[in-house]
Amino acid sequence: MKIRFTGEIENIKDGIHLLSSELSFQEEDEGFQVQVIQRKGPIFVKSEANKAEIHFEEKIHFFRGLGIWLEYFKKRGVFEITEEPQFEMTGAMLDASRNGVLTVSEIKSLLRKMAVMGLNTLMIYTEDTYEVKELPYFGYMRGRYTEEELRVCDEYAQALGIEMIPCIQTLAHLTEALKWNFATNIRDTADILLVGEPETYQFLEKVITAATKPFKSKRIHIGMDEAHQLGLGRFLDNNGYEERFVIMNKHLEKVVDITEGLGLKSMIWSDMYFRLGSKYGGYYDLEAEIPQEVISSIPNAQLVYWDYYHSDEEFYRTFIQKHKELGSNPIFAGGVWTWNGISPNYGKAIVTTEAALNACKKEGVKEVFATMWGDNGAETPLTTSLPILQLFAEHAYHKIVTRQEVAERFHFCTGGTYSDFMVLNLFDETPGVSENNLHESNPSKFLLWQDVLIGLYDQNIKGLPMNQHYKNLIPKLKDASRKNPEWQYMFEFYEQLARVLSVKAEIGIQLKEAYDAGDKNEMESIKVQLASLIESSKILRLKHRKLWFSMNKPFGWEVIEIRYGGLLSRLETAQFRIEEWLKGNISHIEELEEERLYFEGPYKMPEGTIGRNIYRRIVTAGNLT
Structure with a gap:
């Protein structure tokens, strides 16, 4: 489509140019x-029939408005739409620290997709994956971003109002970071x-300076969550209990x-104050007592209140x-x-997002963002986060949001099909x-990585x-x-x-039953299946x-890749053991x-779950480390 933008475009023209290919339009007189x-x-x-208007306050509002106009122009032609922003900040935080x-x-x-959605903030969570020139081991071999890479991203974001x-x-x-000498x-x-150690604050001045140097923003998130052993290590040895x-x-x-001192405004995760006030160290303890002093x-x-767990709107309101x-x-x-594991837990x-954001609106919270963690190896591609980012975006501009509206906007903003x-x-x-x-099972992860000879989770799924179930997914994913x-690579x-x-899901159970029955024909058949499974797993790795x-x-x-190597080696050993x-x-x-x-273990699982764990607890009952 050919478009001529007129009016107050000086501040947004670079962003328009960046989105022209994404949204399939050309700027023409x-x-x-x-x-x-x-x-x-x-x-x-x-x-209208031969012209359009986009009114906006902030840059990001223009880009959302542009997307709305392009989407609805194709559907309706003539229309008027008004959207009232519900929050001052609505954004995302992507994890760059879990591999x-x-x-x-x-x-x-x-x-670009965030801009069309109308999300105006992006944080990149970097524990040590950013360059600190004075500290060559900080982020060494971890894919750390250079100062220039982050500056390029920041300038790109600024053009889009983010x-x-x-x-x-x-x-x-x-x-x-601390593993190095x-x-x-x-x-x-x-x-x-x-x-309290002077060298600690010399170190922090270096990393804070390096972390903020590439960005125009005067805000910084300085973390400080989940310091469960605070004051209980060398600090205790040096100072006694405090x-x-x-x-x-x-x-x-x-x-x-x-x-x-660097002209920055800080934010921190809030959990440590609540944990220290809780008798059992829990973050979401409604009985936690924090002294007035x-x-x-x-x-x-x-303070940043992080909560991905509760489905009750009233809990969020109380904790806010x-x-x-x-x-x-x-x-x-x-x-x-x-x-959650190797696939997203959209349910x-x-x-949790519906409950939380409805509570935020009612309690007058002005700033919200969605975290995109990659725990235990970043097995799930972060692009799978887009449907939930779209949900955040729609809540950012509407008091009430329907699933149909999210699906339609998602298709326009990302090109993806929501149902797929x-x-x-x-x-x-x-x-x-x-x-x-809601209890966060991750069977696709533990069934992929668990050992067919040991089968730590076989009894859970028997x-x-x-x-x-997984066979039924194949044609849906092919489509x-x-x-x-x-998103072809992802769906493939x-x-x-x-x-x-x-x-593989049930092959360990089948193997155990055949062995217990002394059924050599079935054991031979399973050995053949293992050969096919090895080839299929090699394709999965690629x-x-x-x-x-x-x-x-x-x-x-x-x-x-080491995990795939372990999977393939153990499948081959299973063949060897059966053959022997x-x-x-x-x-x-x-x-x-x-x-x-x-x-x-280590926690009692409630009804409605069949297990969730991390890699080292899935593959062996021994000590992987």
């Missing part, structure tokens, strides 16, 4: 006239900095002194109020549930798992038609691959994953590799002699 008017107030889009580090080109692609805010850690979650004197525990609230506030005060001495930093009692209106961080993400993306939810919402998978060309990977699981390298830096893939038994070279297969127990 002879094109359809779109009058651009910047003023205070809601987004207003009006289309997967998105390439600059992939970040740019995300930024603020990029650095998001780092300044207390805990620093295992990968340069950190010997500043290490309290394996992942926590030594509070009240942990006091340690927290002293450290935060020193870090805020650094940020304010602690509240009054909390340094000048915005508890944050307000600490002295400020909190920022809210929800979650897209890309960290839980949708339920939702098929990915079925990898973990399997037989035995309750609706929306009697459930898991093979058939999705055809209908979503931009998941199609192959379904093929592997349609055999498709996963293609997908990874299409969006991420190469660093971190080695972790996933069939030939009579061994009288027993000891792994199959063991009784299968229900896997229920």
Whole structure:
């Protein structure tokens, strides 16, 4: 489509140019006239027979308005639409610290889609994956972003009306940084900095300066969550026991002194204050007591209330109020549930997002964002987060949001088909798992990686038609691959994953039953199936590799590839063990002699779940580390 933009376009012309290819239009003097008017107030889009108007206040509102006009112009031709922004900040935070580090080109692609959605903030969570020139081991071989890479992303975002805010850690979650010898004197525990040590604050000044240098924003997220052993390592040895609230506030005060000295406004995750006030160390403890003297001495930093778990709107409202009692209106961080395993948990993400954002609107929260974590290896591609980002975006401009509206906008803003993306939810919402998978089962992960000879999760799925469940997904994913060309690599990977699981899910159970029955014919048949499964798993590795390298830096893939190597090696060993038994070279297969127990540690699993765990607890009952 040819378009002629007129009016107040100086501030948005670079962004228009960046989106022209994404939205399939050309800027031409002879094109359809779109009058651009910047003023205070809601987004207003009006289309007539031969001209259109887009009224906006902030740059990001124009780009959402442009997308709305293009979408509805094709549907209706003549129309008027008004949208009232519900929040001052609505954005996303992508994880670049769990092995997967998105390439600059992939970040740019995300930024373009965010702009059309109307999301105005992007944080990149970097524990050590950014360049600190004075510290060559900081982020070494971890795919760290260079200063120039981050600056390029920031300038791109600025053109689209999106603020990029650095998001780092300044207390805990620093295992990968602190493992090197340069950190010997500043290490309290394996992942926590030594509070009060002068070298600690010299280190923090370097990393904060480096983290913020590429960005125009004067805001910074300095982390400080989940410091469970705060003051209990070398700090305890050096100083004796000190009240942990006091340690927290002293450290935060020193870090805020650094940020304010650089002209920055800080935000922190809020959980440590609630954990320290809880008798059992829980974040969401409604009985937590935070002393008034602690509240009054909390340094000048915005609190970020993160919650990806609750499906009850009233809980969010109550906890928002508890944050307000600490002295400020909190920022809210929800979650897209890309960290459940090898596939997204859309069911839980949708339920929790609906409850949380409705609560935020009612409680007057002004800033919200969606976290895109990549826990335990970033096995799930972050592009699967887009449907939930769209849900956040629609909540950002409407009091009430319907699933149909989200699906239609998602198709326009991303080019993807919403219902096809939702098929990915079925990898973990399997037989035995309750609706929306609210207890966070991840069977697609544990069934892929678990050992067929040891089968730690076999008893959990016994009697459930898991093979058939995954077999039913194959044609749906093949169709999705055809209908979503931009996401072809992703859907091809998941199609192959379904093929592997349609055999592997129950093969350990079948193997144990055949062995217990002494059925040599069935054991021979399973040995043949294992050969086919090995070839299918090799194809899966290659498709996963293609997908990874299409969006991420190469660093971190080695972790996933080692997992595939382990999978393939153990399948081959299973063949070998069966062959030795069939030939009579061994009288027993000891792994199959063991009784299968229900896997229920370290927490008791509620009804409606069949298990969730991380890689090292899936593949062995031994000590992988």
